[in-house]
Amino acid sequence: MEYFSPKVRKGIESKSKTISRRGFVLSIAKAGFFGIILSRLVYLQLFKSKEFKQLSDRNRYREIKEVPERGTIYDFKQRVIASNNQVYQLSIFPKEIKNLNEFFYSLRNYINFDVLEINKFKKEIYRHKKTKKYQAYIIDKKLSWKTIAKINYNLSDIPHVQPLVSYERTYSFPEEFSHIIGYVAEPNKKELKKISQDLLYVPNLKIGKNGIEKRFENKIIGSPGKSVIEIDAYGKQLKQVSFNEGIKGNNFYSTLDSDLQVYAKKVLGNDSGSVIVMSTKGEIRCCVSSPSFDANLFTYGISNFEFKKYLKNEKKPLSNKSLSSLYPPGSTLKMLVAISALENNIVNKNFKIRCTESTEYFGQKYHCWKEKGHGVVNMKKAIKESCDIYFYEVARLLGVDRLYETALRFGLGKYVLENFIEEKKGVFPNTKWKKKYVGQPWYLGETIIAGIGQGYIQTTPIQLCKMIAQIANGGYQIKPSFNSNNQFLLGEKIIQNDEHLKLIQESLNVATNEWRGTSYRSRLKSGLKYCGKTGTSQVRKITQEQRDLNIKNKDLPWKFRDHSLFTGYGPVSNPEYAISVIIDHGGSGSSKAAPISKKIMQKVFELYYQKEKNV
Amino acid sequence: MYSLNKGIIENSLIKLKSLDWFIISLMLILSAISLIVLSSLDTGDKNLVEKHFLRIVFSFIVFLIVASVNIKTWYKFSYFFYAFVILLLILVDFYGLVGKGAKRWLDIGIFNLQPSELMKIAVIMALARYYQYVKTDEIDKIRNLVIPISLIIIPFVLVIKQPDLGTALFILLVAISILWLTGLNLKIFTFGTLSLLILAPLSISFLKPYQKQRILTFLNPESDPTGAGYHVIQSKIAIGSGGFFGKGYMEGSQSNLSFLPEPHTDFIFTAFAEQFGLFGSIILLFLFLLLIYRIDVISKLSRSTFGRLLCFGVSFNFFAYIAINIGMVTGLLPVVGVPIPIMSYGGTAMLTSMFALGLVTSAKIHKDQNIY
Numbered sequence: 001m002e003y004f005s006p007k008v009r010k011g012i013e014s015k016s017k018t019i020s021r022r023g024f025v026l027s028i029a030k031a032g033f034f035g036i037i038l039s040r041l042v043y044l045q046l047f048k049s050k051e052f053k054q055l056s057d058r059n060r061y062r063e064i065k066e067v068p069e070r071g072t073i074y075d076f077k078q079r080v081i082a083s084n085n086q087v088y089q090l091s092i093f094p095k096e097i098k099n100l101n102e103f104f105y106s107l108r109n110y111i112n113f114d115v116l117e118i119n120k121f122k123k124e125i126y127r128h129k130k131t132k133k134y135q136a137y138i139i140d141k142k143l144s145w146k147t148i149a150k151i152n153y154n155l156s157d158i159p160h161v162q163p164l165v166s167y168e169r170t171y172s173f174p175e176e177f178s179h180i181i182g183y184v185a186e187p188n189k190k191e192l193k194k195i196s197q198d199l200l201y202v203p204n205l206k207i208g209k210n211g212i213e214k215r216f217e218n219k220i221i222g223s224p225g226k227s228v229i230e231i232d233a234y235g236k237q238l239k240q241v242s243f244n245e246g247i248k249g250n251n252f253y254s255t256l257d258s259d260l261q262v263y264a265k266k267v268l269g270n271d272s273g274s275v276i277v278m279s280t281k282g283e284i285r286c287c288v289s290s291p292s293f294d295a296n297l298f299t300y301g302i303s304n305f306e307f308k309k310y311l312k313n314e315k316k317p318l319s320n321k322s323l324s325s326l327y328p329p330g331s332t333l334k335m336l337v338a339i340s341a342l343e344n345n346i347v348n349k350n351f352k353i354r355c356t357e358s359t360e361y362f363g364q365k366y367h368c369w370k371e372k373g374h375g376v377v378n379m380k381k382a383i384k385e386s387c388d389i390y391f392y393e394v395a396r397l398l399g400v401d402r403l404y405e406t407a408l409r410f411g412l413g414k415y416v417l418e419n420f421i422e423e424k425k426g427v428f429p430n431t432k433w434k435k436k437y438v439g440q441p442w443y444l445g446e447t448i449i450a451g452i453g454q455g456y457i458q459t460t461p462i463q464l465c466k467m468i469a470q471i472a473n474g475g476y477q478i479k480p481s482f483n484s485n486n487q488f489l490l491g492e493k494i495i496q497n498d499e500h501l502k503l504i505q506e507s508l509n510v511a512t513n514e515w516r517g518t519s520y521r522s523r524l525k526s527g528l529k530y531c532g533k534t535g536t537s538q539v540r541k542i543t544q545e546q547r548d549l550n551i552k553n554k555d556l557p558w559k560f561r562d563h564s565l566f567t568g569y570g571p572v573s574n575p576e577y578a579i580s581v582i583i584d585h586g587g588s589g590s591s592k593a594a595p596i597s598k599k600i601m602q603k604v605f606e607l608y609y610q611k612e613k614n615v
Numbered sequence: 616m617y618s619l620n621k622g623i624i625e626n627s628l629i630k631l632k633s634l635d636w637f638i639i640s641l642m643l644i645l646s647a648i649s650l651i652v653l654s655s656l657d658t659g660d661k662n663l664v665e666k667h668f669l670r671i672v673f674s675f676i677v678f679l680i681v682a683s684v685n686i687k688t689w690y691k692f693s694y695f696f697y698a699f700v701i702l703l704l705i706l707v708d709f710y711g712l713v714g715k716g717a718k719r720w721l722d723i724g725i726f727n728l729q730p731s732e733l734m735k736i737a738v739i740m741a742l743a744r745y746y747q748y749v750k751t752d753e754i755d756k757i758r759n760l761v762i763p764i765s766l767i768i769i770p771f772v773l774v775i776k777q778p779d780l781g782t783a784l785f786i787l788l789v790a791i792s793i794l795w796l797t798g799l800n801l802k803i804f805t806f807g808t809l810s811l812l813i814l815a816p817l818s819i820s821f822l823k824p825y826q827k828q829r830i831l832t833f834l835n836p837e838s839d840p841t842g843a844g845y846h847v848i849q850s851k852i853a854i855g856s857g858g859f860f861g862k863g864y865m866e867g868s869q870s871n872l873s874f875l876p877e878p879h880t881d882f883i884f885t886a887f888a889e890q891f892g893l894f895g896s897i898i899l900l901f902l903f904l905l906l907i908y909r910i911d912v913i914s915k916l917s918r919s920t921f922g923r924l925l926c927f928g929v930s931f932n933f934f935a936y937i938a939i940n941i942g943m944v945t946g947l948l949p950v951v952g953v954p955i956p957i958m959s960y961g962g963t964a965m966l967t968s969m970f971a972l973g974l975v976t977s978a979k980i981h982k983d984q985n986i987y
Contacts, residue, residue, distance in 0.1 A: 015751045019914075030934045034938070037900070044854050053855070055855075056852050057868075059868070
């Protein structure tokens with residue numbers, strides 16, 4: 001070799017060997033590290049790739065869901081009860097914003113914010129970021145169309161925002177329908193867990209909280225619109241990737257009549273109570289609870305002050321008394337006791353009894369409401385004049401378990417509507433029930449007072465209305481509802497003997513339309529007639545002492561006064577509408593509930609029988 | 616005259632023939648890939664592709680010149696070059712440009728020179744030169760350790776002062792690899808590592824706050840997703856979301872929509888991996904592996920200790936670049952600002968890489984040259 005040097009220094013050969021050897025060790029280390037890198041890449045790009053793809057899409061795409069328009073709620077004459085207002089708002093994307101101050105500062109070029117407002121929004125956004133990081137936050141400020149148009153035009157220069165059209169629920173009769181239509185508000189945590197997948201993460205979503213809004217939520221709510229927008233790292237919009245228009249919820253055609261509802265609310269005035277009118281087939285025309293509240297206040301968050309005011313009111317404006325208040329039915333149960341006794345052949349229509357002021361069972365005194373007694377009474381008279389002594393005896397002969405069977409068939413102690421969260425079931429007791437829930441045997445005295453609708457019996461106004469409707473329609477079971485799409489057909493016959501039915505109907509007729517009847521003073525003098533049974537249910541036990549002192553109901557504090565009830569139907573000749581009126585602590589049935597019923601039945605006849613006045 | 620000219624031409628032809636075409640083709644392929652990736656990132660206002668292309672051309676000329684110079688000349692030139700870079704580092708301390716909280720660059724007109732990058736090669740050359748004449752049996756002697764350790768410590772201190780911990784550690788790592796190759800006794804390495812471990816906690820107290828932050832965020836990047844950990848998180852998302860075949864050319868949402876910071880310099884591998892997936896990444900890794908392997912082969916051909924050490928040093932240098940860069944962008948290592956050779960957009964790094972490959976090629980052309 002020409003470059004070969006003869007003078008190889010000692011150690012050079014071994015030196016290159018050393019370098020090669022050590023170089024080889026180094027190569028192994030290099031290969032090892034490359035192996036680590038390779039496996040890291042495989043880990044990231046194969047095993048974790050799905051996860052990272054999601055994260056990358058979350059960076060890149062902004063998904064905006066739009067609040068769907070809720071279905072309109074109509075009354076049975078197709079007048080609007082609940083509808084929606086369009087509002088323009090601005091949604092912002094907190095996860096993209098690094099400096100909120102700067103953001104609001106630049107936004108002030110388009111929207112007038114005052115400092116207090118900005119501070120409020122900032123606080124809310126911080127809170128929002130903690131729990132709903134990837135969701136849009138809606139600035140709770142209604143914007144004009146002009147502002148929205150301006151922002152839309154300059155959208156490529158304003159990062160992190162997206163104008164949106166939203167819907168705000170409004171109620172045409174915010175006070176009159178508030179209980180039965182209900183209201184909407186933001187879902188709470190528990191409700192969010194149950195909400196359907198596509199409604200999840202819809203900013204500013206309001207859901208039905210009670211009433212029809214809640215019961216028919218699935219139909220009314222609709223499905224949200226969704227658009228996907230591509231953005232860059234600075235939060236600027238690049239393009240719309242996809243857009244699905246939202247679908248408005250189904251309209252709800254209710255059986256309610258806003259004329260009647262408004263009128264009934266007016267008649268009730270400041271009284272605490274409820275009015276229900278339904279057709280004898282079960283179409284609920286009117287369902288008022290009083291006092292009431294403004295449902296529109298709830299849509300965008302009621303103030304704490306207002307809410308507390310409602311809560312503190314002893315007349316409980318927030319509760320839907322028609323469905324959820326429980327009352328002893330009092331004398332309004334008497335026709336049911338009569339039906340049960342007749343159908344079970346315990347007594348016949350000629351069964352007579354002599355009513356003095358009081359009677360005695362097992363050493364205990366039972367009083368009639370009439371101080372000097374009714375004298376000799378038969379069934380018709382007993383119902384007409386509401387003789388307590390007569391029904392004590394009938395109930396004693398009948399027994400509570402047979403009465404229970406009949407009451408159950410008429411729907412007492414059972415839900416009237418399906419899946420209405422505020423509805424209460426009430427109680428109709430029997431011997432087994434008492435053993436199970438009270439833990440004591442049934443006493444005969446309890447049977448006796450059950451005959452006049454007192455004791456353990458707890459019913460809701462709508463149960464009483466259904467009961468009387470089933471007497472009015474010829475003794476057929478019905479399924480009352482607010483949904484006019486339901487088929488309102490008569491069901492099973494629950495009064496077998498038409499003679500019994502006739503007797504009861506005739507008794508009710510004379511109770512209103514014949515002299516000495518309990519609601520004679522509230523009869524309709526001309527035109528169509530209605531009839532019904534009054535009831536006065538005690539909320540306290542009257543002691544002998546009080547009886548002797550002859551304390552008047554109106555002298556008692558409001559809370560201890562009797563409830564005033566009336567259940568009835570009309571027109572007498574061809575019953576089509578049933579009514580139940582209950583005034584909390586209103587005194588006797590004939591003094592308070594009956595006059596209200598008269599007014600409302602008159603309105604019913606005016607509304608539905610205009611052309612055929614002479615029926 | 617004629618015969619002399621003829622001799623020069625013949626000589627040049629021989630040199631041209633013995634140029635390492637393997638390395639050159641790898642170099643060109645990698646350059647092409649880097650241009651492709653950069654053009655996918657170019658938003659139009661920065662002319663990244665053009666500038667990078669010019670740098671490739673310029674560095675390639677430097678490569679050819681360096682390759683044609685005799686390895687013996689480079690041997691003689693080593694200390695001078697080392698001293699020159701040290702001088703540049705001192706100049707940086709006085710006249711350096713400030714960026715990202717550190718003085719790292721010198722403005723030399725055409726581009727900003729980063730002397731610490733050059734030092735990565737200079738230290739290899741100086742050490743290789745020193746060990747040319749140290750006998751194997753005398754290597755472990757203390758008097759033979761004084762000079763190499765000084766050669767390492769001086770630039771290390773200068774670079775750490777900038778402050779640039781990443782590059783300083785890089786220089787240290789490469790220098791240690793040379794010491795390893797010379798056959799230095801294992802005991803000395805053990806002793807060195809132990810003393811470093813003891814010194815490490817002490818040295819942490821001298822770290823700048825941002826450096827401490829980087830180490831902390833490396834340990835848990837999710838602790839600060841919008842701040843210091845942002846780079847790594849976004850980089851991992853980009854690489855991972857690429858999947859097996861990638862999102863496709865120009866379809867890398869992370870790098871194209873600016874979610875990935877600095878996609879053209881330190882994070883260019885991320886941009887590549889997002890667009891071309893695991894498939895592309897493996898090919899790219901393979902190309903780099905081939906390059907390193909080729910340099911190792913040339914190293915073994917070299918007759919002189921200087922040539923051998925130099926080539927092994929360069930190969931390790933390349934390995935360290937790639938390993939640290941990819942380790943960093945995949946979240947295996949802290950973000951220390953190490954570019955990937957040839958691909959990353961950056962003048963000095965490109966020049967250093969080409970210069971180093973030039974030295975390797977020179978060592979190949981003059982493989983039989985003995986150095987006295």
